[in-house]
Amino acid sequence: MNNFFKDTPDFKFHLEHPLVQKIVKLKEKNFSESEKYDFAPLNHIDAIDSYNKILDIVGEICASTIAKNAESVDIEGPHIENGEVIYAKGTTENYQALYKAGLIGMALPRKYGGLNFPLLPYVMAAEMVARADAGFANIWGLQDCAETIYEFGSEEQKEKYLPRFNRDGVTAAMVLTEPDAGSDLQSVKLRATFNEEKNTWILNGVKRFITNGDADISLVLARSEENTTDARGLSMFIYNRNNHAVEVRHLEKKLGIKGSPTCELVFKDAPAELVGKERFGLIKYVMALMNSARLGVGAQSVGIADAAYREALKYAEERAQFGKVIVEFPAVYEMITNMKVKIDALRSLLYETTSFVDIFKVYEDVMKERKLEKEERMEMKAYSKLASVFTPLIKLMASETCNRIAYDSLQIHGGTGFMKDFPIERIYRDARITSIYEGTSQLQAVAAIKGVTTHVFLEQIKKYESEVSEDNGLLKKKLQKMTDAYEEVSKKIIEINNTELLDFHSRRLVEMAGNIIMGYLLVLNSQRDKKFNKSAELYLNLIQSENSEKYNYITNFNVENLELYKIEGYKGVEE
Amino acid sequence: MKPLKIVVLAKQVPDTRHVGPDAMKPDGTVNRGKLSTIFNPDDLHALELALSIKDSIPDTKVTILTMGPQRAADIIREGYYRGVDDGIMISDRRFGGADTLATSYTLVKGLQKLAPFDLILGGRQAIDGDTAQVGPQCADKLRIPQVTYVEEIVKINDTEIIAKRRLEKGIEIVSSPFPCLMTVHGSSPDCRSRQAKNVMKYKYARTKTELRSADELMLSLHKKRPYLTIPEWSVEDIEADITKIGLSGSPTKVKSIENIVLTSNETKILSDSDTDIEMMIKELIEHHTIG
Numbered sequence: 001m002n003n004f005f006k007d008t009p010d011f012k013f014h015l016e017h018p019l020v021q022k023i024v025k026l027k028e029k030n031f032s033e034s035e036k037y038d039f040a041p042l043n044h045i046d047a048i049d050s051y052n053k054i055l056d057i058v059g060e061i062c063a064s065t066i067a068k069n070a071e072s073v074d075i076e077g078p079h080i081e082n083g084e085v086i087y088a089k090g091t092t093e094n095y096q097a098l099y100k101a102g103l104i105g106m107a108l109p110r111k112y113g114g115l116n117f118p119l120l121p122y123v124m125a126a127e128m129v130a131r132a133d134a135g136f137a138n139i140w141g142l143q144d145c146a147e148t149i150y151e152f153g154s155e156e157q158k159e160k161y162l163p164r165f166n167r168d169g170v171t172a173a174m175v176l177t178e179p180d181a182g183s184d185l186q187s188v189k190l191r192a193t194f195n196e197e198k199n200t201w202i203l204n205g206v207k208r209f210i211t212n213g214d215a216d217i218s219l220v221l222a223r224s225e226e227n228t229t230d231a232r233g234l235s236m237f238i239y240n241r242n243n244h245a246v247e248v249r250h251l252e253k254k255l256g257i258k259g260s261p262t263c264e265l266v267f268k269d270a271p272a273e274l275v276g277k278e279r280f281g282l283i284k285y286v287m288a289l290m291n292s293a294r295l296g297v298g299a300q301s302v303g304i305a306d307a308a309y310r311e312a313l314k315y316a317e318e319r320a321q322f323g324k325v326i327v328e329f330p331a332v333y334e335m336i337t338n339m340k341v342k343i344d345a346l347r348s349l350l351y352e353t354t355s356f357v358d359i360f361k362v363y364e365d366v367m368k369e370r371k372l373e374k375e376e377r378m379e380m381k382a383y384s385k386l387a388s389v390f391t392p393l394i395k396l397m398a399s400e401t402c403n404r405i406a407y408d409s410l411q412i413h414g415g416t417g418f419m420k421d422f423p424i425e426r427i428y429r430d431a432r433i434t435s436i437y438e439g440t441s442q443l444q445a446v447a448a449i450k451g452v453t454t455h456v457f458l459e460q461i462k463k464y465e466s467e468v469s470e471d472n473g474l475l476k477k478k479l480q481k482m483t484d485a486y487e488e489v490s491k492k493i494i495e496i497n498n499t500e501l502l503d504f505h506s507r508r509l510v511e512m513a514g515n516i517i518m519g520y521l522l523v524l525n526s527q528r529d530k531k532f533n534k535s536a537e538l539y540l541n542l543i544q545s546e547n548s549e550k551y552n553y554i555t556n557f558n559v560e561n562l563e564l565y566k567i568e569g570y571k572g573v574e575e
Numbered sequence: 576m577k578p579l580k581i582v583v584l585a586k587q588v589p590d591t592r593h594v595g596p597d598a599m600k601p602d603g604t605v606n607r608g609k610l611s612t613i614f615n616p617d618d619l620h621a622l623e624l625a626l627s628i629k630d631s632i633p634d635t636k637v638t639i640l641t642m643g644p645q646r647a648a649d650i651i652r653e654g655y656y657r658g659v660d661d662g663i664m665i666s667d668r669r670f671g672g673a674d675t676l677a678t679s680y681t682l683v684k685g686l687q688k689l690a691p692f693d694l695i696l697g698g699r700q701a702i703d704g705d706t707a708q709v710g711p712q713c714a715d716k717l718r719i720p721q722v723t724y725v726e727e728i729v730k731i732n733d734t735e736i737i738a739k740r741r742l743e744k745g746i747e748i749v750s751s752p753f754p755c756l757m758t759v760h761g762s763s764p765d766c767r768s769r770q771a772k773n774v775m776k777y778k779y780a781r782t783k784t785e786l787r788s789a790d791e792l793m794l795s796l797h798k799k800r801p802y803l804t805i806p807e808w809s810v811e812d813i814e815a816d817i818t819k820i821g822l823s824g825s826p827t828k829v830k831s832i833e834n835i836v837l838t839s840n841e842t843k844i845l846s847d848s849d850t851d852i853e854m855m856i857k858e859l860i861e862h863h864t865i866g
Contacts, residue, residue: 038800039775042792050775057769064765102771115771 004067004128005052005059008306010347011124013529015048019355023118024048026362037110051121057101058125066094066132073133073259074426083247085214085261087139094136098129099169105162108146112162119292119361123299123354127347130303134430135257137300138211144292145172145219149238151364152276152285157238161217173215174289175239175265179208183443185221185282186231190267192222201237201274203267206249211437213263214248216241219289220272221281236281237272245270256429291387293438294395295357298350301398301434302343304427305405309339311424312409315417326412335408338542342405344535346398348521349514353390360384386460389451396444396507397514399434406431445507448514452490453502457513458483464520468527475523478540479516482547486512489554501559508550515543577733578634579753581625582689584682584697584710585618585639585654587647591702612646614653617698619766621759625696626658626767628728636660638689642670642681648782651805655777656769663689664782667809669821675704677824679712684813686717694736695756699724710758720755726763782807 005011024047025031031047033040041047069090076088087095098104107122108114130137146165149157164170181187190205203222207213218239225233239246250264276285313336316327326332363372363380372380406428410417417424435441451457461483468476490509493502522539526532589610591598600606622639629635639654641647642665651662665685673681686695695714700707707723714721726741729748740747741760751757779796781789782805786797797803810817818824845851859865 039772041775042796049778053774053778054771057771057774061768097768100770101768102773106771115775 002063003056003059004062004131005055008059008128010344011055012052013525014124014347014351015051015121016528017351017355019359020048020118020120023120023355023358023362026359026366027116027118029366033110033116040110040116051117054103054106054115054117055121055124055128058098058103058128061094061097061101061103062128062132065097066129066136069094070133070136070259070426071423073136077258078251078261080248080251083249085212085248085251085263087261088259091136091139091259094133095139095169095171098140102166104140104143104169105146105165106143108150108162108165112146112150112158113166114146114162115166118358119295120351120354120358123295123350126296126299127303127306127350130300131307132303133259134300134304134307134427134434135259137296137303138257138260139171141293141296141300142172142174142212142215144289144296145174145217147292148219148285148289149217149275151288152236153238157273157275161238161240164217168216170216171212173210173212173218174286174293175207175210175213175218175220176286177209178206182209183440185286186234187229188221188223188234188282190220190222192224192235192237192272194224198271200271203237203239203270203272205267207263207265207267209252210263210265211260213261213265214241214246218246219275219285220267221286222272224274224278224281231282232279234281234283234286235278236275236285238275239267239270239272243271254433256426256432290438291357291391294391294444295350295354297434297438298353298391298394298398301395301402301431302346302350304431304434305339305343305346305398305402308402308406308409308424308427308431309336309343311422311427312336312339312412315413315422315424319414332412335412337538339405339408341535341538341542342401344525344532345518345522345539346394346401348525349390349394349518350398352517352521353387353394356383356387356390360387385454385456389448389454389456392439392444392447393451393457393510393514393517395439396435396441396448396510397518400441402434403431442507445510446503448510449502449506452506452509452513453494457517458487458490461513461516461520464517464524468520468523472523472527472536475519475536475540478544479519479523482512482516482519482544485547485551486516489551493554496559498559501562504562504565505554505557508554512547512550515547519543576632576731578636579628579632579693579731580691581628581635581637581694581696582686582692583618583622583625583637583639583654583659584695584713585622585641585650586615586698586701587612587641587643587650588615588701588703589613612649614650615698615701615703617700617702617759617761619698620761620763621696621698621757622654622657622659623764623766624725624728624757624759625694627764628694628731629658632731638663638692640682640685640689641665642673642678642685644671645782645784648780648785648805651782652777652780653769655780656774657767658770658773662780662805664805664807665813666782666784666807669810669817672822672825673820674825674827675706675708675712676826677820677822679709679716680819680824681813681815682709683713683716684815685808686713688808688813691754693753695719695754697756697758699758699760707758710756714756717754717756720751721757722749722751722755723758724760725757726760777803779803780805 024044031043034042041050073088073090078085078087105114106117107119110116126141129140143165146162149161176185178188192201192203195202220237220239221234222237223233224235245268247266248263249266252262316332317325319326360380360383410424410428413422413424493505519540522532522536526536590613597609598606625637629637637659638661639651639659640663641650648664651664654662670681697710711721722738724740725738727739729739730737735750735752737750741762780803845855
């Protein structure tokens with residue numbers, strides 16, 4: 001039987017990463033829960049074994065149910081009946097299969113019915129689900145909202161909502177964007193007023209582009225402070241679908257991820273509960289929610305890339321032209337090998353980032369129970385800093401690369417790929433959104449540039465450098481040369497001290513750093529398993545030329561040219 | 576409705592659907608070492624049927640029963656992962672080499688030890704022998720009604736169970752009193768997947784024999800959590816007559832095995848007319864290629 005976990009040995013490999021030891025120990029509070037819960041791990045080996053076994057279930061459901069339904073879900077899509085969303089038949093089947101297998105609320109603590117998994121195995125699961133059907137990955141992935149309730153909700157809210165995820169298989173949504181508030185969430189207008197008589201908050205207004213908008217439990221960003229127009233007037237609320245006070249007015253017709261309903265919602269006197277404190281909605285809670293969603297898109301992108309790669313390989317090994325199967329032509333095998341190499345690199349960055357997030361989140365959690373030691377506090381801070389720049393980095397790199405891989409995979413299919421006959425046509429469409437939602441690539445660069453300006457990337461690169469063994473001297477030299485070049489141009493741009501120039505080059509600088517980081521991660525992987533030797537070597541070939549190009553562009557760039565790029569004659573923002 | 580006690584008969588079989596080039600030994604017997612083992616597919620359908628009845632009738636108990644060598648304990652664990660309440664392993668070297676007659680005798684002795692029960696479910700047939708005899712033989716020996724080829728349970732109440740049978744040329748809906756035995760057809764719903772918490776809870780379930788080679792941690796865990804120890808029944812435990820089990824209880828003897836090398840030396844062009852297709856089907860049936 002096909003199984004997406006079994007056919008990807010890299011999952012197992014990455015679960016054996018040295019950092020995982022630390023994560024599991026903290027997450028499992030030194031394995032004290034096994035006294036209380038019969039499914040809690042006894043020790044580290046037991047925990048890793050459980051992750052492997054549960055991921056094996058995910059892999060089986062992905063192959064036997066979700067991937068098989070992907071085509072029909074793409075064709076059928078969801079629809080509206082009486083103001084409510086009805087999923088495609090396959091979508092319901094997929095969700096039921098995962099729910100019955102106990103895979104909703106994977107990362108929630110056991111106390112609330114969850115499996116208490118670190119994010120790492122959860123992200124691996126998300127990657128497999130996305131490989132099977134990227135659109136469905138959104139619906140399943142929105143269980144992230146439970147994390148936000150866990151982090152910021154009151155104990156009463158936690159007890160009321162969290163157990164429903166694993167027990168009842170509820171779905172969730174993050175209800176943020178509006179017609180005039182997309183990337184710029186500060187302009188959110190949906191009104192929240194407190195009704196003294198009913199002793200509850202009431203929501204009124206319209207939300208747009210809401211993924212899975214008709215979910216059982218929604219986290220809604222709304223303006224709770226009258227006469228405000230900025231981020232500080234926004235709070236976060238839980239809306240419970242059982243109140244039947246939200247109408248789904250419209251479902252968007254989309255290019256891809258068609259199985260995932262994208263809703264326009266009308267809130268009509270909808271009762272809601274405040275999460276945490278007023279005014280912290282956007283500045284704190286949505287930021288946390290966004291970061292986990294970005295990591296989610298990272299996983300989704302790697303999953304899509306993997307699906308596209310496998311389709312390309314399969315087709316190229318079967319399709320014969322000029323008396324040979326096309327995989328034998330240099331133009332084709334180069335494309336396919338580079339896909340694999342890039343996926344190996346992205347996967348390493350994805351799990352590295354996830355581990356950073358895991359460590360600082362688990363410390364945050366420990367903090368709820370006891371004061372952290374000084375050393376722990378410093379570690380938490382360091383990992384939080386790393387996570388804050390690695391998260392936009394993986395979102396940017398993975399989404400852009402998955403689009404490239406989907407493009408190349410369709411290319412390998414030739415004219416057939418342009419037809420509806422092969423899955424690549426759907427995968428290609430599904431890939432397109434990843435570099436747009438949860439913050440466009442351009443916005444990820446804005447967030448990740450802090451890793452360049454505060455030298456977090458460089459320091460981390462130096463740390464990786466120190467871990468490279470002597471056997472890899474040649475590769476290390478190449479990476480050191482690239483690092484020098486990156487250091488030189490980033491220093492140059494920072495020193496000019498021109499914000500617009502920094503913005504202009506930000507993506508180039510971030511990508512240069514990202515390439516070097518992934519290069520090092522592959523070299524370090526190869527020190528644990530020789531099968532990564534090839535990827536490490538070939539990846540360096542790729543990024544050497546890519547980074548040189550960026551280096552040349554930045555070095556030869558004339559600051560005065562910036563003016564020439566500006567567009568003239570537009571009318572500006574209407575007030 | 577009063578809760579039911581259901582027993583699922585399940586078998587571990589070699590994975591004959593994924594046969595490699597060295598699956599057979601030169602003498603024509605199955606090279607078991609080269610074939611991975613799986614849960615017999617039809618038995619998984621039976622398990623699903625049992626679990627779906629359990630879902631709909633509160634307090635219903637499902638017990639999974641298997642006979643086989645030690646590695647067949649995987650079947651019990653797989654049952655736990657999917658939600659059975661109990662598992663029992665019938666295992667003893669002396670049961671080895673059993674044909675369907677000896678197997679059904681052994682299973683019946685186990686079932687009698689387990690009694691009372693309301694419903695016994697098994698797969699229609701196992702993919703290694705394809706006999707479809709063990710279920711009916713068990714029912715006959717137990718002197719209870721049997722319903723074969725079940726696809727769906729239409730209705731259950733305190734006194735009867737109504738099932739839909741999937742036959743070659745249609746369906747049949749039949750009713751039976753309790754207790755009864757049903758064999759389940761592969762057209763019934765696929766078995767649910769393993770449940771995450773169950774997997775973590777039961778992954779250390781072991782038979783006593785398996786525990787002999789276990790480490791300290793495993794032994795202390797079994798002491799703390801007795802439900803992890805899978806009951807294992809020997810010849811004596813089920814009070815079996817030694818002449819009716821294993822090789823000595825099996826009248827079936829393999830007379831000879833013939834190696835068939837498939838060759839194609841002629842090509843036929845068929846039109847898409849009904850006559851041509853019919854002729855082709857007839858020929859395939861005559862040559863025992865299908866049917």
